[in-house]
Amino acid sequence: MTFDYDLFVIGGGSGGVRAARVAAQAGAKVALAEEDRYGGTCVIRGCVPKKLMVYASSYPQMMREAQEYGWTVHAGGFDWTAFRGKLHAELDRLEGIYRNILSSNGVETFDTRATVKDAHTVRLASGGEKTAKHILIAVGGHPVKPDLPGAEHGLTSNDIFHLETLPRTMLIIGGGYIACEFACILNGLGVHVTQYYHRETQVLRGFDDEARNLVAEGMRASGVNLELGADISEMTPIEGGYRVTCRDGETREFEQVLFATGRKPNTGALGLEDTGVELGDRGEIVVDDYSQTAVPSIYAIGDVTDRVNLTPVAIREGMAFVETVFNGRPTPVDHKLIPTAIFTQPEMGTIGLTEEEAREAGEIEVYATSFKPMRQSFAGQDEKVLMKLVVSKKTRRIVGCHIVAPEAGEMIQLVGIAIKNGATKEEFDRTCAVHPTMTEELVTMREPRQDA
Template sequence: MSFDYDLFVIGGGSGGVRAARVAAQGGARVALAEEDRYGGTCVQRGCVPKKLMVFASEYPGYVEDAKAYGWEAQIGEFSWSAFKSKMHTELDRLEGVYRNILGNNDVETFDARARLADAHTVELSDGSRKTAKHILLAMGGWPMRPDIPGAELGITSNEVFHMDDLPGSMLILGGGYIACEFACILNGMGVNVTQYYRGAQILRGFDEEARGLVSEEMQQNGIDLHLGTNILEMHKEDDGRIRVKATNGTERHFDQVMFATGRTPNTADMGLQDLGVELGRKGEVLVDEYSQTSVPSIYAIGDVTDRVNLTPVAIREGMAFVETVFNGNPTPVDHDLIPTAIFTQPEMGTVGMSEEEARDHGPIEVYATSFKPMREAFAGRAQRVLMKLIVCADTRRVLGCHIVAPGAGEMIQLAGIAVKMGATKEDFDRTVAVHPTMTEEIVTMREPVRTA
């Protein structure tokens, strides 16, 4: 049978674009459809604009530190409109980069919504149909709103980058990394931030000690965090503010409410189940270790599979897909020991097992130290940092590394290489410290603080 393309990719985010480009570079005839903006969540509604906001929010602290170091420094009012304009100019530039990457590699693009008509046919929103030997689903995910009265009054992480003005006060609902990052960002920009989370501690799934320190520091920095608290209902008042009734018995007013209560895979109205593509209970596309669905010609990568929802993982999955399908080199996706960073203030960097998780796998030793770093201590800040290693008591292998500190994201990238290589505690010990730095503590901790 003759097909229009060897590969049709649905979704122009990081994973889909990488797979399309690499397949086309190998000689495949490739097309890609994107109904929104190229670059996907990461470039347009996630990592990139969020990190720019992180940078912007940190300057008041730098100025305060500068004063402590003898500089006559002061900071004026933050102009959201000036920052927002420049941020969106940068996002437009990056979208152009993504479009050029596809065009320069002879990938045919369609600015249209696509859904599946059969196992080899994609139907575009203009009514046209395209056939392909292989179809790759890379539609990503979308923020969820809670099922409560008045939920339409709130915004999500999609809309936060497009606010006309910074609100005077904002309630953020959620306790995951998106909720915590934006709580810190907006707090740094001068917004009066309150955060509600239904759980007993924020950042569920991360190391208990590390997330506890982040929680303490967030509150120390002025974020009004309420754990074990959820929203019951919301109403718009005559003055435009939002009245929020919470499970803790309070009713409070906020200028804006943001929901960061999870994301759902973009699989609605895609025609998947009609073709026999199996979906999980959240709507995620179920795939095997090679990203293949229950329909042999259809594959899926990235957040739409709800495996590990991180941009570099989607890119790796796209590369593995091309190796498997087009290069004759079956390559399973490696989801083991992925380093990651949470851009709270302070940041958290983590790779491998948490202490709690490691305990369930056998005897461990925990090496940890918490201290005031030199820079912040000199400036009179109370901020503390954490360096922590989880070590297998039998093999001596480092099972997990957790860092809470300014710049933890940069630190964990390098520590992640050692952990991925299978470094032992003695390998860390043999490494000479770089002095004076915060991370020298990672290689100078000699005695475990506890065993389990």
């Protein structure tokens, strides 16, 4: 059978674009369809604009520090409109780069929605059908709101970058990393932020307890009104904002409400129910270790598979797909020991098992220290950092590392290389410290915590 293409990619995010480009470079005839903007969640409504907002929100703290270091600082208010305009211009520039990557590698693009008709056929919303030997689905996911009265009036993370003005007050609902990151960002930009998390336990569930406790402590110290055990039951529009009612009957008023209550894969109305592709309980596409679905010619990568929903993971899955299908080298995707950063203030970097997970897996030693770093201490600030290693007693390998500190994301990227390659505590000990730095503590801690 003759096909129009060797590969048709549905979705122009980071994973889909990488797979399309590399497959084309391998000699495949490739097409890609994207119904929205090229770059996907990461570039257009996620990692990139969020990180730029993190930078913008950090300047008040920097200016306070500068004064303590002898600088005379004259700062005006934050101009959201000016920042937003420059932000959108940067996203436009990045989208142009993504489009150019595809065109310069000979990938034919369709700016329209595409759905799957059968194992080898894609239907375009703009009209017509295209056939392909292989179909790769990389359509990502979307934020969801809870099913409660008035929730349709709330914002999601997609909306933050398009606000006409910053509100004076905002309620953020959720306890995951997206909720916590935006709470810190908006607080830094001058918004009075309240964050509700319905669980009585700490925010950032699933992360190391000691690390997330320190993050929450820092958030509160910086001005975020973090309330645990607060569960919203409805929201009602009022003049100038919304009245929010909790399940215990308490009511509060806010100008805006942001729901950061989870994401779901974009598999709705994609046509998969007629193809034999299996979907999971959350609507995710079920794939094997090689990203292949129950239909041999159809593959899926990225957030639509709901494995590890991170941009670098989607890119790696796309690369592994090309290696497997077009380069003849079957390559499973390794989802273990992935370094991760949470861009809260303070920032967290983590890789491997939490202390709690490691204890369940076997005997461990915990090496940890929390202290005021030199820079902040000199400026008279109480902010503390955490350096923590979780070590297997049996293998001596470091099975987890958790850092809460400025630039923790940069630190965990480098530490992750060593841990991914099986570094032991003794190998860390043999590494000479760089002084004075915060991370020198990772190679100078000699005695395990006694309660371990």
